[in-house]
Every structure is written in structure tokens, then in C-alpha cells.
Amino acid sequence: MLDESLDDYGTARLTLNRPERHNAFNADLIAALTEGFTRLGQANEVRAIVLSGAGKSFSAGADLDWMRAAAGWSAAENEADATRLSDMLAAINDCPKPVIVVAHGHVTGGGVGLVACADMAVAVDGTQFRLSEVRLGLTPATISPFVMAKIGARARRWFLTAEAFDAATAQSLGLVDEVAIDADAAEAVVAHWLTHIGQAAPGAVADAKRLALDFAGQAISDELRADTARRIAARRTVAEGREGINAFLSKGKPSWVIE
Structure with a gap:
């Protein structure tokens, strides 16, 4: 569900590993991300954390089965669940280590929130972003503080239309820093950032x-x-x-x- 590795240079890599669900969130993945970023953020041997996704997509946001179950919960249960998602985003956003995201494929809803919480993000050309919540009768409430901190009032259009936008648009919005032609080029961008982080205290x-x-x-x-x-x-x-x-x-x- 969440793979983890640490190399000799202090780079921790976390990989969302639910490829059959396009790395969509459920309660277990949210808990694993919260724990992972909290722990790695306090680890002296870690210099940076790279978050990516296995399979065809970085993250499709919320798992449909998880959302279906939530529809039958009480208001208090739903609020507690949403708070756990917010806590996970905060663990990434506030992590004292530099956080790098590599986005590819589909990045939808909460997946956009993950990207917004990164300090640096690179998207592979062809990546499609979408804040899709209003199409489901929902709103991007939980991720909105993090998304708006990254792209500001320009979020209004994307929150309201739920239209897809490409990697170049994501870069123009400030959601991602670089667009790479393919996965190898994205890894070269990551390596460049890690080289500079490795020179800093x-x-x-x-x-x-x-x-x-x-x-x-x-x-x-x-x-x-x-x-x-x-x-x-x-x-x-x-x-x-x-x-x-x-x-x-x-x-x-x-x-x-x-x-």
C-alpha cells in the first residue's frame, strides 16, 4: 500500500502502491502516509523525502468504496474521517524535511492535495490534473487550504468547473515546478534538487x-x-x-x- 526505502544519501522514497485503484486513498493509506511522514520527518538520517505513485497514475484521490461507505456514516463519523485526511496532508505539508512529489498519469481530487503539500513537484508530460469534487456533489474542502496556499485565488476556477488541466497549466499555476518529458527526465529533475539539498545544512x-x-x-x-x-x-x-x-x-x- 505504501512502499518505503532509504538510500545511503539520506533520501527516503515513499511510493503509493495501490496501482489497481490508481493509488486512491482509503483509511489505511491515509494512516500509513501520516505515520510515514511524521516518522521520517523526525529521523536524523533522512535528508529529503520523495513521494511517487506506482502504476499508471500518481493518485486518483479518494477511493470510491471508501466514499461509498462514508455516505452511510453519521455526521460525527464523517467529520472525524475528514480530520484524519487533513492531518495526513498537514503531516506532509509541515514535514521538516524537504518533500518532493513526482506526478504522472491522473492526479485527481485529493491527489492534487498531495502535490500542493510538496515543497517541490515535477510532473511528467501528459499528466492530467482535476479537482473533481463538485462533479460528485462534494467540495474540495479538506484539501482547499493546501491547494490555495500553493495557487491562490486561481483555485476558484478549477474548484468550480472540475475541468481537467495539463502539466503545463499546473506549472503556470505554481502547483508544480517543472514538467519533464518522461519518467527518466523527471528523475533527473529530482536528482538535481537532491544534489542541491545535499549541500545545505x-x-x-x-x-x-x-x-x-x-x-x-x-x-x-x-x-x-x-x-x-x-x-x-x-x-x-x-x-x-x-x-x-x-x-x-x-x-x-x-x-x-x-x-
Whole structure:
């Protein structure tokens, strides 16, 4: 259901492995993703996490059998279930490690939410995205904070029409960063990102990601500027910050560099 591996360079790979269901979510997969990203996010040996999907599609969103069962649940049961999905998305979005998504095939509904939670995403040419919920009489409520954080008010069209859009459009929206001609080219993009992540201090990367999450869309205020001053002051005094500055001044190489 969710395959996991870790290489010698600290790259953890999680692969959605329900190809017969186009990697659609059910309760078990949601729980596995929540646990996996929470655990790997705290693992010192992990430098980055790459999420991809087995088979013909990255993810078709919610499993139809799961949704059919939900129709018979109480309001409280449905709310608890939706909260578990939101918790899973938050575990990915807030993971202190860099998260990379490789999208291909069909990326529908909650699958779009997964892509939106990534720090970096590459889509193989031919990938088709769709926020399909309104066609089912539903709304993309649970994924909407994450999708709108990534593409802003432009989500309104796609939420309302549920029309499909291609990888180039996803890139123009800011949902994905790169479009690759095929799977090998997508892996080359991933390798490029991992090379650069491997040159950066892991703690600084986690703190920089927190900056991007905490300050996005905020107005510049005295409180915000004071917060940024506190954060850089703290980073200058930690061992990682001191090592990095000393290595730069002595033209040396800090201990975290992966070659």
C-alpha cells in the first residue's frame, strides 16, 4: 500500500502502491502516509523525502468504496474521517524535511492535495490534473487550504468547473515546478534538487521551510520583523550555523555536504 526505502544519501522514497485503484486513498493509506511522514520527518538520517505513485497514475484521490461507505456514516463519523485526511496532508505539508512529489498519469481530487503539500513537484508530460469534487456533489474542502496556499485565488476556477488541466497549466499555476518529458527526465529533475539539498545544512533547511510556511502572505509588520530577527539570531548561535560560517571563511567544507 505504501512502499518505503532509504538510500545511503539520506533520501527516503515513499511510493503509493495501490496501482489497481490508481493509488486512491482509503483509511489505511491515509494512516500509513501520516505515520510515514511524521516518522521520517523526525529521523536524523533522512535528508529529503520523495513521494511517487506506482502504476499508471500518481493518485486518483479518494477511493470510491471508501466514499461509498462514508455516505452511510453519521455526521460525527464523517467529520472525524475528514480530520484524519487533513492531518495526513498537514503531516506532509509541515514535514521538516524537504518533500518532493513526482506526478504522472491522473492526479485527481485529493491527489492534487498531495502535490500542493510538496515543497517541490515535477510532473511528467501528459499528466492530467482535476479537482473533481463538485462533479460528485462534494467540495474540495479538506484539501482547499493546501491547494490555495500553493495557487491562490486561481483555485476558484478549477474548484468550480472540475475541468481537467495539463502539466503545463499546473506549472503556470505554481502547483508544480517543472514538467519533464518522461519518467527518466523527471528523475533527473529530482536528482538535481537532491544534489542541491545535499549541500545545505539539514537544520537550516528545516528552519527555512518553516519560514516559508509561517510568513507566506503575511504583511510586513514590526512583530514580523522582530520574529525574523529572533530566528536568524538563534541560527547564528547553533553549532550548525557556526560550522557553516567557519567553513565558508576558511574555504573548507562543512560536515553535512553530500558528495
